[in-house]
Amino acid sequence: MINAAIIGLGYIGKVHLRTLLRIPGVKVVALAGRRREPLEELAAQYGIPKVTADYRTLLEDPSIDVIHNCTPNHLHYEVNHAFISAGKHILSEKPLGRSSQETGALAKLAEEKDVLTAINFCYRYYPAVQEAAVKVSREELGSIYTVMGSYLQDWLLYDTDYDWRLEQSFTGSSNVIGDIGSHWFHLAQFIVGSQITEVMADLKTTLPIRKKPEADGTYAEYPVKVEDYGSVLLHFANGASGVFTVSQLAAGKKCAIDVQVYGSQSALRWNHEQPTELWLGHRDKPNEVLMESPQLQQAESKRYALLPTGHPMGYHDAVYNLFTDFYENLHLKNQGKALTIPLPDFWEGHREVLITEAILQSHREKRWVRVGE
Numbered sequence: 001m002i003n004a005a006i007i008g009l010g011y012i013g014k015v016h017l018r019t020l021l022r023i024p025g026v027k028v029v030a031l032a033g034r035r036r037e038p039l040e041e042l043a044a045q046y047g048i049p050k051v052t053a054d055y056r057t058l059l060e061d062p063s064i065d066v067i068h069n070c071t072p073n074h075l076h077y078e079v080n081h082a083f084i085s086a087g088k089h090i091l092s093e094k095p096l097g098r099s100s101q102e103t104g105a106l107a108k109l110a111e112e113k114d115v116l117t118a119i120n121f122c123y124r125y126y127p128a129v130q131e132a133a134v135k136v137s138r139e140e141l142g143s144i145y146t147v148m149g150s151y152l153q154d155w156l157l158y159d160t161d162y163d164w165r166l167e168q169s170f171t172g173s174s175n176v177i178g179d180i181g182s183h184w185f186h187l188a189q190f191i192v193g194s195q196i197t198e199v200m201a202d203l204k205t206t207l208p209i210r211k212k213p214e215a216d217g218t219y220a221e222y223p224v225k226v227e228d229y230g231s232v233l234l235h236f237a238n239g240a241s242g243v244f245t246v247s248q249l250a251a252g253k254k255c256a257i258d259v260q261v262y263g264s265q266s267a268l269r270w271n272h273e274q275p276t277e278l279w280l281g282h283r284d285k286p287n288e289v290l291m292e293s294p295q296l297q298q299a300e301s302k303r304y305a306l307l308p309t310g311h312p313m314g315y316h317d318a319v320y321n322l323f324t325d326f327y328e329n330l331h332l333k334n335q336g337k338a339l340t341i342p343l344p345d346f347w348e349g350h351r352e353v354l355i356t357e358a359i360l361q362s363h364r365e366k367r368w369v370r371v372g373e
Protein backbone atom coordinates (compact mmCIF):
# COMPACT_ATOMS: atom_id res chain seq x y z
CA MET A 1 0.00 0.00 0.00
CA ILE A 2 0.98 3.62 -0.60
CA ASN A 3 -0.07 5.94 2.25
CA ALA A 4 -1.35 9.44 1.46
CA ALA A 5 -2.16 12.52 3.55
CA ILE A 6 -4.34 15.45 2.49
CA ILE A 7 -3.62 18.99 3.69
CA GLY A 8 -6.49 21.50 3.40
CA LEU A 9 -9.96 19.98 3.39
CA GLY A 10 -12.02 22.72 1.74
CA TYR A 11 -13.73 22.33 -1.63
CA ILE A 12 -10.94 20.67 -3.62
CA GLY A 13 -9.44 18.80 -0.64
CA LYS A 14 -12.70 16.86 -0.32
CA VAL A 15 -12.58 16.10 -4.08
CA HIS A 16 -9.08 14.66 -3.51
CA LEU A 17 -10.38 12.62 -0.56
CA ARG A 18 -13.36 11.17 -2.45
CA THR A 19 -11.14 10.37 -5.44
CA LEU A 20 -8.34 8.76 -3.41
CA LEU A 21 -10.86 6.32 -1.94
CA ARG A 22 -11.26 4.90 -5.48
CA ILE A 23 -7.55 4.43 -6.23
CA PRO A 24 -6.35 0.84 -5.71
CA GLY A 25 -3.26 0.34 -3.55
CA VAL A 26 -3.60 3.74 -1.87
CA LYS A 27 -4.79 4.49 1.67
CA VAL A 28 -5.56 7.93 3.15
CA VAL A 29 -3.88 7.84 6.57
CA ALA A 30 -3.96 11.50 7.69
CA LEU A 31 -5.85 14.78 7.24
CA ALA A 32 -4.40 18.19 8.12
CA GLY A 33 -6.30 21.46 8.35
CA ARG A 34 -6.58 24.67 10.27
CA ARG A 35 -9.02 23.27 12.84
CA ARG A 36 -9.34 19.71 14.20
CA GLU A 37 -13.13 19.47 14.71
CA PRO A 38 -14.31 19.34 11.05
CA LEU A 39 -11.43 16.97 10.26
CA GLU A 40 -12.39 14.62 13.08
CA GLU A 41 -15.88 14.32 11.62
CA LEU A 42 -14.48 13.54 8.15
CA ALA A 43 -11.92 11.10 9.58
CA ALA A 44 -14.68 9.24 11.47
CA GLN A 45 -16.87 9.08 8.34
CA TYR A 46 -14.07 7.70 6.17
CA GLY A 47 -12.09 5.68 8.73
CA ILE A 48 -8.93 7.81 8.56
CA PRO A 49 -6.66 7.20 11.59
CA LYS A 50 -4.92 10.58 12.04
CA VAL A 51 -5.94 14.26 12.04
CA THR A 52 -3.86 17.31 12.87
CA ALA A 53 -4.28 21.08 12.98
CA ASP A 54 -0.56 21.50 12.26
CA TYR A 55 0.64 19.94 9.00
CA ARG A 56 4.25 20.10 10.21
CA THR A 57 3.56 17.19 12.56
CA LEU A 58 3.31 14.99 9.43
CA LEU A 59 6.74 15.94 8.10
CA GLU A 60 8.66 13.30 10.03
CA ASP A 61 5.92 10.64 9.87
CA PRO A 62 7.64 7.73 8.09
CA SER A 63 4.31 6.06 7.30
CA ILE A 64 3.31 8.87 4.88
CA ASP A 65 4.50 8.49 1.28
CA VAL A 66 2.45 11.12 -0.60
CA ILE A 67 1.07 14.56 0.25
CA HIS A 68 -1.96 16.07 -1.48
CA ASN A 69 -1.53 19.81 -1.01
CA CYS A 70 -5.01 21.40 -1.21
CA THR A 71 -4.29 24.56 0.78
CA PRO A 72 -4.94 28.11 -0.55
CA ASN A 73 -2.30 29.54 -2.93
CA HIS A 74 -0.20 31.39 -0.32
CA LEU A 75 0.68 28.08 1.36
CA HIS A 76 1.57 26.07 -1.75
CA TYR A 77 5.28 26.95 -1.69
CA GLU A 78 5.72 26.55 2.07
CA VAL A 79 3.90 23.21 2.27
CA ASN A 80 5.39 21.73 -0.92
CA HIS A 81 8.90 22.84 0.02
CA ALA A 82 8.65 21.33 3.51
CA PHE A 83 7.39 17.95 2.31
CA ILE A 84 9.72 17.65 -0.70
CA SER A 85 12.60 18.35 1.70
CA ALA A 86 11.26 15.52 3.86
CA GLY A 87 11.35 13.21 0.81
CA LYS A 88 7.57 12.92 0.28
CA HIS A 89 5.96 12.70 -3.16
CA ILE A 90 3.52 15.55 -3.88
CA LEU A 91 0.29 16.01 -5.78
CA SER A 92 -0.31 19.75 -5.44
CA GLU A 93 -3.07 22.13 -6.32
CA LYS A 94 -2.52 24.92 -8.82
CA PRO A 95 -1.15 27.53 -9.16
CA LEU A 96 2.08 25.89 -7.97
CA GLY A 97 3.19 29.08 -6.21
CA ARG A 98 2.79 32.84 -6.16
CA SER A 99 5.88 33.61 -8.26
CA SER A 100 8.14 31.84 -10.77
CA GLN A 101 10.96 32.23 -8.26
CA GLU A 102 8.98 30.01 -5.87
CA THR A 103 7.85 27.53 -8.52
CA GLY A 104 11.26 27.20 -10.23
CA ALA A 105 12.84 26.47 -6.83
CA LEU A 106 10.19 23.83 -6.09
CA ALA A 107 10.59 22.05 -9.44
CA LYS A 108 14.38 22.00 -8.99
CA LEU A 109 14.18 20.76 -5.40
CA ALA A 110 11.76 17.98 -6.39
CA GLU A 111 14.22 16.85 -9.06
CA GLU A 112 17.13 16.89 -6.59
CA LYS A 113 15.15 14.94 -4.00
CA ASP A 114 13.89 12.55 -6.69
CA VAL A 115 10.26 12.83 -5.60
CA LEU A 116 7.31 12.38 -7.96
CA THR A 117 5.24 15.51 -8.52
CA ALA A 118 2.00 16.44 -10.25
CA ILE A 119 -0.40 19.37 -10.37
CA ASN A 120 -4.15 18.83 -10.45
CA PHE A 121 -4.72 20.13 -14.00
CA CYS A 122 -7.70 17.81 -14.17
CA TYR A 123 -9.60 18.98 -17.26
CA ARG A 124 -7.15 17.37 -19.65
CA TYR A 125 -8.15 13.99 -18.20
CA TYR A 126 -11.64 14.00 -19.73
CA PRO A 127 -11.62 11.23 -22.38
CA ALA A 128 -12.80 13.63 -25.12
CA VAL A 129 -9.89 16.01 -24.36
CA GLN A 130 -7.39 13.16 -24.53
CA GLU A 131 -8.88 12.19 -27.90
CA ALA A 132 -8.58 15.81 -29.10
CA ALA A 133 -4.85 15.75 -28.28
CA VAL A 134 -4.40 12.46 -30.15
CA LYS A 135 -6.14 13.88 -33.22
CA VAL A 136 -3.85 16.91 -33.27
CA SER A 137 -0.71 14.78 -32.73
CA ARG A 138 -1.73 12.51 -35.63
CA GLU A 139 -2.10 15.63 -37.80
CA GLU A 140 -5.78 14.88 -38.47
CA LEU A 141 -6.39 18.65 -38.35
CA GLY A 142 -3.36 19.44 -40.54
CA SER A 143 -1.17 22.35 -39.44
CA ILE A 144 -2.65 24.25 -36.51
CA TYR A 145 -3.63 27.80 -37.47
CA THR A 146 -5.70 29.10 -34.55
CA VAL A 147 -6.46 28.20 -30.90
CA MET A 148 -9.34 30.10 -29.29
CA GLY A 149 -11.57 29.87 -26.27
CA SER A 150 -12.68 31.00 -22.86
CA TYR A 151 -13.21 30.01 -19.25
CA LEU A 152 -16.22 31.81 -17.80
CA GLN A 153 -17.81 31.79 -14.34
CA ASP A 154 -20.31 34.03 -12.53
CA TRP A 155 -19.60 33.51 -8.83
CA LEU A 156 -17.97 36.97 -8.41
CA LEU A 157 -20.71 38.89 -10.26
CA TYR A 158 -21.98 40.91 -7.27
CA ASP A 159 -19.88 43.22 -5.12
CA THR A 160 -21.03 41.25 -2.06
CA ASP A 161 -19.38 38.07 -3.43
CA TYR A 162 -16.22 37.41 -1.43
CA ASP A 163 -13.44 34.81 -1.44
CA TRP A 164 -9.78 34.66 -0.36
CA ARG A 165 -8.92 34.59 -4.10
CA LEU A 166 -9.64 38.37 -4.15
CA GLU A 167 -6.94 39.17 -1.58
CA GLN A 168 -3.35 39.42 -2.83
CA SER A 169 -1.92 38.14 0.45
CA PHE A 170 -3.65 34.78 -0.18
CA THR A 171 -4.00 34.53 -3.95
CA GLY A 172 -0.75 36.15 -5.15
CA SER A 173 -0.49 38.87 -7.79
CA SER A 174 -3.14 37.36 -10.09
CA ASN A 175 -6.68 36.17 -9.50
CA VAL A 176 -8.55 35.04 -12.59
CA ILE A 177 -5.54 34.40 -14.86
CA GLY A 178 -3.70 32.28 -12.26
CA ASP A 179 -6.89 30.59 -11.06
CA ILE A 180 -8.92 29.60 -14.14
CA GLY A 181 -6.70 31.08 -16.87
CA SER A 182 -3.96 28.59 -15.92
CA HIS A 183 -6.44 25.76 -16.44
CA TRP A 184 -7.34 27.13 -19.88
CA PHE A 185 -3.81 27.59 -21.15
CA HIS A 186 -2.67 24.27 -19.73
CA LEU A 187 -5.54 22.60 -21.60
CA ALA A 188 -4.92 24.47 -24.85
CA GLN A 189 -1.19 23.64 -24.82
CA PHE A 190 -1.94 20.00 -24.01
CA ILE A 191 -4.41 19.65 -26.88
CA VAL A 192 -2.19 21.27 -29.50
CA GLY A 193 1.04 19.75 -28.09
CA SER A 194 2.81 23.10 -28.30
CA GLN A 195 3.79 25.77 -25.80
CA ILE A 196 2.64 29.38 -25.59
CA THR A 197 5.67 31.54 -26.30
CA GLU A 198 4.31 35.13 -26.36
CA VAL A 199 1.31 36.93 -24.90
CA MET A 200 -0.45 40.28 -25.24
CA ALA A 201 -2.97 40.96 -22.50
CA ASP A 202 -5.84 43.22 -21.50
CA LEU A 203 -6.91 42.69 -17.88
CA LYS A 204 -9.49 44.38 -15.71
CA THR A 205 -10.68 44.57 -12.12
CA THR A 206 -14.33 45.17 -12.97
CA LEU A 207 -15.34 45.76 -9.33
CA PRO A 208 -12.37 47.48 -7.64
CA ILE A 209 -14.32 48.04 -4.42
CA ARG A 210 -16.13 45.07 -2.92
CA LYS A 211 -18.00 44.37 0.31
CA LYS A 212 -16.45 41.82 2.61
CA PRO A 213 -18.88 40.10 5.02
CA GLU A 214 -18.25 40.83 8.71
CA ALA A 215 -19.04 38.49 11.59
CA ASP A 216 -22.05 40.66 12.64
CA GLY A 217 -23.78 40.30 9.23
CA THR A 218 -22.70 43.73 7.91
CA TYR A 219 -20.19 44.39 5.11
CA ALA A 220 -16.87 46.26 5.13
CA GLU A 221 -15.71 47.95 1.93
CA TYR A 222 -12.33 46.75 0.69
CA PRO A 223 -10.27 47.55 -2.40
CA VAL A 224 -9.52 44.69 -4.83
CA LYS A 225 -6.09 44.77 -6.49
CA VAL A 226 -6.34 41.59 -8.57
CA GLU A 227 -8.10 41.12 -11.93
CA ASP A 228 -11.49 39.42 -12.39
CA TYR A 229 -11.47 39.58 -16.23
CA GLY A 230 -8.81 39.07 -18.88
CA SER A 231 -8.43 38.66 -22.63
CA VAL A 232 -5.08 37.49 -23.99
CA LEU A 233 -3.67 37.16 -27.51
CA LEU A 234 -1.29 34.21 -27.89
CA HIS A 235 1.53 32.94 -30.05
CA PHE A 236 2.40 29.23 -29.90
CA ALA A 237 5.77 27.58 -30.66
CA ASN A 238 4.19 25.66 -33.57
CA GLY A 239 3.31 28.94 -35.31
CA ALA A 240 -0.37 28.99 -34.29
CA SER A 241 -2.00 32.19 -33.09
CA GLY A 242 -4.72 32.32 -30.49
CA VAL A 243 -6.85 34.20 -28.02
CA PHE A 244 -8.73 33.44 -24.82
CA THR A 245 -11.01 35.29 -22.42
CA VAL A 246 -11.54 34.55 -18.73
CA SER A 247 -14.12 36.14 -16.46
CA GLN A 248 -15.72 35.47 -13.09
CA LEU A 249 -18.54 37.94 -13.79
CA ALA A 250 -20.26 36.17 -16.71
CA ALA A 251 -23.86 35.67 -15.57
CA GLY A 252 -25.15 32.17 -16.20
CA LYS A 253 -21.72 30.66 -16.77
CA LYS A 254 -20.61 28.39 -13.92
CA CYS A 255 -17.60 26.45 -15.14
CA ALA A 256 -17.78 27.08 -18.89
CA ILE A 257 -14.46 26.08 -20.47
CA ASP A 258 -14.29 26.26 -24.24
CA VAL A 259 -11.30 25.31 -26.43
CA GLN A 260 -11.47 25.54 -30.22
CA VAL A 261 -8.64 24.47 -32.53
CA TYR A 262 -8.64 25.29 -36.25
CA GLY A 263 -6.19 23.56 -38.60
CA SER A 264 -5.43 23.48 -42.31
CA GLN A 265 -7.62 20.36 -42.81
CA SER A 266 -10.30 20.42 -40.10
CA ALA A 267 -11.18 21.74 -36.64
CA LEU A 268 -12.22 20.57 -33.19
CA ARG A 269 -13.94 22.01 -30.15
CA TRP A 270 -14.32 20.80 -26.57
CA ASN A 271 -16.66 22.51 -24.13
CA HIS A 272 -16.93 21.66 -20.44
CA GLU A 273 -20.70 22.22 -20.52
CA GLN A 274 -20.93 19.07 -22.73
CA PRO A 275 -17.71 17.34 -21.61
CA THR A 276 -18.42 13.97 -23.19
CA GLU A 277 -18.56 15.45 -26.70
CA LEU A 278 -15.83 16.39 -29.15
CA TRP A 279 -17.04 18.54 -32.08
CA LEU A 280 -15.19 17.95 -35.34
CA GLY A 281 -15.50 20.64 -38.01
CA HIS A 282 -15.07 19.98 -41.75
CA ARG A 283 -15.27 22.21 -44.82
CA ASP A 284 -16.18 19.64 -47.47
CA LYS A 285 -18.39 17.20 -45.57
CA PRO A 286 -20.88 17.41 -42.70
CA ASN A 287 -19.50 18.15 -39.24
CA GLU A 288 -19.37 15.36 -36.63
CA VAL A 289 -19.76 14.94 -32.87
CA LEU A 290 -17.65 12.17 -31.30
CA MET A 291 -18.99 10.94 -27.97
CA GLU A 292 -16.41 9.73 -25.41
CA SER A 293 -16.13 5.99 -25.90
CA PRO A 294 -13.74 3.10 -25.31
CA GLN A 295 -15.08 1.69 -28.58
CA LEU A 296 -14.70 4.82 -30.75
CA GLN A 297 -11.59 6.53 -29.36
CA GLN A 298 -8.07 5.81 -30.59
CA ALA A 299 -5.68 3.47 -28.78
CA GLU A 300 -3.73 6.25 -27.01
CA SER A 301 -6.78 7.91 -25.45
CA LYS A 302 -9.31 5.13 -24.89
CA ARG A 303 -7.82 4.06 -21.55
CA TYR A 304 -9.29 7.28 -20.11
CA ALA A 305 -12.82 6.33 -21.27
CA LEU A 306 -13.76 4.01 -18.43
CA LEU A 307 -17.46 3.42 -19.10
CA PRO A 308 -19.34 1.82 -22.02
CA THR A 309 -20.33 4.30 -24.74
CA GLY A 310 -23.32 6.40 -23.71
CA HIS A 311 -22.56 6.35 -19.97
CA PRO A 312 -21.16 9.82 -19.26
CA MET A 313 -18.04 10.33 -17.15
CA GLY A 314 -17.67 13.54 -15.15
CA TYR A 315 -15.45 15.85 -13.12
CA HIS A 316 -14.66 13.31 -10.38
CA ASP A 317 -13.69 10.82 -13.09
CA ALA A 318 -11.30 13.29 -14.74
CA VAL A 319 -9.57 13.78 -11.37
CA TYR A 320 -9.60 9.98 -10.93
CA ASN A 321 -7.84 9.54 -14.30
CA LEU A 322 -5.11 12.00 -13.25
CA PHE A 323 -4.65 10.33 -9.83
CA THR A 324 -4.54 6.89 -11.50
CA ASP A 325 -1.68 8.03 -13.76
CA PHE A 326 0.14 9.57 -10.78
CA TYR A 327 -0.10 6.44 -8.64
CA GLU A 328 0.72 4.10 -11.54
CA ASN A 329 3.90 6.12 -12.04
CA LEU A 330 4.64 5.92 -8.32
CA HIS A 331 4.23 2.12 -8.33
CA LEU A 332 6.68 1.99 -11.30
CA LYS A 333 9.09 4.30 -9.49
CA ASN A 334 8.94 2.20 -6.31
CA GLN A 335 9.84 -0.86 -8.41
CA GLY A 336 12.80 1.02 -9.91
CA LYS A 337 11.20 1.00 -13.37
CA ALA A 338 11.14 3.83 -15.93
CA LEU A 339 8.15 6.22 -15.68
CA THR A 340 6.16 5.88 -18.88
CA ILE A 341 3.04 7.94 -18.21
CA PRO A 342 3.19 11.72 -18.85
CA LEU A 343 2.04 13.86 -15.94
CA PRO A 344 1.47 17.60 -15.42
CA ASP A 345 4.53 17.79 -13.15
CA PHE A 346 6.06 20.71 -11.20
CA TRP A 347 8.01 21.88 -14.28
CA GLU A 348 4.66 22.26 -16.06
CA GLY A 349 3.29 24.04 -12.99
CA HIS A 350 6.29 26.37 -13.11
CA ARG A 351 5.67 27.03 -16.80
CA GLU A 352 2.01 28.01 -16.12
CA VAL A 353 3.21 30.54 -13.52
CA LEU A 354 5.71 31.95 -16.04
CA ILE A 355 2.80 32.42 -18.49
CA THR A 356 0.73 34.16 -15.79
CA GLU A 357 3.64 36.50 -15.04
CA ALA A 358 4.12 37.27 -18.75
CA ILE A 359 0.40 38.10 -19.00
CA LEU A 360 0.57 40.47 -15.99
CA GLN A 361 3.68 42.14 -17.42
CA SER A 362 2.11 42.50 -20.86
CA HIS A 363 -0.93 44.21 -19.34
CA ARG A 364 1.23 46.58 -17.27
CA GLU A 365 3.54 47.50 -20.17
CA LYS A 366 0.87 47.33 -22.94
CA ARG A 367 3.03 45.17 -25.26
CA TRP A 368 3.75 41.57 -26.39
CA VAL A 369 5.85 39.75 -23.78
CA ARG A 370 7.83 36.53 -24.32
CA VAL A 371 7.13 33.85 -21.69
CA GLY A 372 10.15 33.66 -19.34
CA GLU A 373 11.56 36.94 -20.78
Ligand SMILES: NC(=O)c1ccc[n+]([C@@H]2O[C@H](COP(=O)([O-])OP(=O)(O)OC[C@H]3O[C@@H](n4cnc5c(N)ncnc54)[C@H](O)[C@@H]3O)[C@@H](O)[C@H]2O)c1
Pocket residue numbers: 007008009010011012013032033034035055070071072073075093094095120121122179
Ligand atom coordinates in the same frame (compact mmCIF):
# COMPACT_ATOMS: atom_id res chain seq x y z
N1 LIG B 1 -7.63 21.82 -9.79
C1 LIG B 1 -8.79 22.39 -9.67
O1 LIG B 1 -9.65 22.24 -10.51
C2 LIG B 1 -9.06 23.27 -8.48
C3 LIG B 1 -10.38 23.57 -8.09
C4 LIG B 1 -10.57 24.33 -6.94
C5 LIG B 1 -9.47 24.82 -6.23
N2 LIG B 1 -8.22 24.54 -6.67
C6 LIG B 1 -7.05 25.04 -5.92
O2 LIG B 1 -7.03 24.41 -4.65
C7 LIG B 1 -6.63 25.30 -3.62
C8 LIG B 1 -7.71 25.33 -2.54
O3 LIG B 1 -8.89 25.85 -3.12
P1 LIG B 1 -10.34 25.55 -2.46
O4 LIG B 1 -11.34 26.07 -3.44
O5 LIG B 1 -10.44 24.14 -2.01
O6 LIG B 1 -10.26 26.53 -1.21
P2 LIG B 1 -11.06 26.41 0.16
O7 LIG B 1 -10.97 27.75 0.78
O8 LIG B 1 -12.39 25.78 -0.07
O9 LIG B 1 -10.18 25.34 0.97
C9 LIG B 1 -8.89 25.61 1.48
C10 LIG B 1 -8.72 24.78 2.76
O10 LIG B 1 -7.39 24.95 3.24
C11 LIG B 1 -7.46 25.06 4.66
N3 LIG B 1 -6.28 25.71 5.22
C12 LIG B 1 -6.00 27.04 5.31
N4 LIG B 1 -4.82 27.22 5.95
C13 LIG B 1 -4.35 25.99 6.26
C14 LIG B 1 -3.20 25.51 6.95
N5 LIG B 1 -2.28 26.35 7.45
N6 LIG B 1 -3.04 24.15 7.08
C15 LIG B 1 -3.95 23.29 6.59
N7 LIG B 1 -5.09 23.70 5.96
C16 LIG B 1 -5.28 25.02 5.79
C17 LIG B 1 -8.74 25.87 4.90
O11 LIG B 1 -9.19 25.71 6.24
C18 LIG B 1 -9.66 25.25 3.87
O12 LIG B 1 -10.32 24.10 4.41
C19 LIG B 1 -6.38 26.63 -4.31
O13 LIG B 1 -5.01 26.81 -4.51
C20 LIG B 1 -7.11 26.53 -5.64
O14 LIG B 1 -6.47 27.25 -6.68
C21 LIG B 1 -8.00 23.79 -7.76
